[in-house]
Amino acid sequence: MDTNFSNCILAIITTDSSKVAQGGCPVFYALNQEEQEQISLLLARILGGLVHDLENGVYIIVRH
Amino acid sequence: MKEYGIVILVGITAGFIARWLMLRNDYRHYPTYPHGHLTHLALGFIAASLGAVAVPAIAKPDYVAVTFLALAAQQFRDIRNMERETLNKLEESKIIKRGQDYIEGIARVFEARNYLCILTALVSSAATGLGGWPWGIAAAAACILFCLKLMSGSCIGEIAEVVPGQVHFNNSLLMVDDVVIMNVGLPFTRKKILEEGLGVIIRPKNDNARLTLDAPGQRMAIIHDVVSILGSKVDLSETELMPLARKQVDKGYLGLFIVANEPDMDALIEIIKKAPVLENIRGTTLNTFYGRKAAD
Numbered sequence: 612m613d614t615n616f617s618n619c620i621l622a623i624i625t626t627d628s629s630k631v632a633q634g635g636c637p638v639f640y641a642l643n644q645e646e647q648e649q650i651s652l653l654l655a656r657i658l659g660g661l662v663h664d665l666e667n668g669v670y671i672i673v674r675h
Numbered sequence: 676m677k678e679y680g681i682v683i684l685v686g687i688t689a690g691f692i693a694r695w696l697m698l699r700n701d702y703r704h705y706p707t708y709p710h711g712h713l714t715h716l717a718l719g720f721i722a723a724s725l726g727a728v729a730v731p732a733i734a735k736p737d738y739v740a741v742t743f744l745a746l747a748a749q750q751f752r753d754i755r756n757m758e759r760e761t762l763n764k765l766e767e768s769k770i771i772k773r774g775q776d777y778i779e780g781i782a783r784v785f786e787a788r789n790y791l792c793i794l795t796a797l798v799s800s801a802a803t804g805l806g807g808w809p810w811g812i813a814a815a816a817a818c819i820l821f822c823l824k825l826m827s828g829s830c831i832g833e834i835a836e837v838v839p840g841q842v843h844f845n846n847s848l849l850m851v852d853d854v855v856i857m858n859v860g861l862p863f864t865r866k867k868i869l870e871e872g873l874g875v876i877i878r879p880k881n882d883n884a885r886l887t888l889d890a891p892g893q894r895m896a897i898i899h900d901v902v903s904i905l906g907s908k909v910d911l912s913e914t915e916l917m918p919l920a921r922k923q924v925d926k927g928y929l930g931l932f933i934v935a936n937e938p939d940m941d942a943l944i945e946i947i948k949k950a951p952v953l954e955n956i957r958g959t960t961l962n963t964f965y966g967r968k969a970a971d
Binding site: 659663666 | 860
């Protein structure tokens, strides 16, 4: 049986803290877009998820 | 007794050759390891023997023996389970899955091929018994040709047009022509996809084909065939470049996207055209009255 989570948000990476409210998911703040991309890339590799862009400065990592 | 010897020999040889030739078609469907081959050739030999001894048993006449043959033929039903289990086990460790529908189709084909093998042996040995060995060989050749023709099945190229599509981005959405594939977040990944990604449009020729291509199992089968030949740049924890096939919901055609190790568009199109249409998925809406009426 597959015990992995799927189709859930594993992490949220943003440069703008006003766009994200604290909820059940870890949020990572980045200083600029370059750092945001770097954090997203590393987290995606570590968590085995995909980086998705919400097009408002927020990236989410989702495992499908 | 000597005559029966020739009858049985022709039957077994014809059945065995039929199984052997049908096994050679399987290079994409099944790992062609020597042991896998041997298992199926051995089962084919047993099936051919069963078919070949049926006619002498009736001619003898020994009807009890014929009922035992029917009982033995039942055992070949287990081949489907054997194939299904093997392929399901292999599936667990695959990055790009074959899909349950494809596995079921392959398992069914393996079972059916043994029945064809029995039939070939039966017909050839009957022809030998009635008309002598030249007739037996002629019947064997006809049966083998019939088996190869019958079991080849149809392929995607017969039900759909496959044309190159343009891979591009609409903001963060990856698209092949006007088909949305997925959301890609990282600019680095987007650049890689634009440089190396291949996009193809699979356009169904009629409503039956549209329903066939609609099934996720059929799409997985196409992708599996493509990846098993051209390779893909997906790794265990790097699934961003996963090959995907998505539907244009309004018009019903598919957009397929892949980042292949061998980015050859012509080869990609030919592989997709040769991918099998899975028989348990094949759309049959045009066989129904309302299906035809709606398609007008």
